[in-house]
Amino acid sequence: MARCKFCGKKLDDAGYCTNEKCPESIRAKIMQAAAQEEAAENTTTTGEAK
Numbered sequence: 001m002a003r004c005k006f007c008g009k010k011l012d013d014a015g016y017c018t019n020e021k022c023p024e025s026i027r028a029k030i031m032q033a034a035a036q037e038e039a040a041e042n043t044t045t046t047g048e049a050k
């Protein structure tokens with residue numbers, strides 16, 4: 001299991017830091033939210049994705 005290069009905490013399955021106070025974790029949350037939004041968009045436009 002990989003570790004965060006900022007705080008040394010373990011990363012979760014998605015590769016994000018598990019330390020809520022770590023700047024990397026905060027960034028990860030933003031990335032995750034964006035990814036989920038993107039996924040939601042992709043599901044609404046089914047069929048022609050890639």
Ligand SMILES: [Zn+2]
Pocket residue numbers: 004005006007008009017018019022023024025
């Ligand atoms: Zn971290």
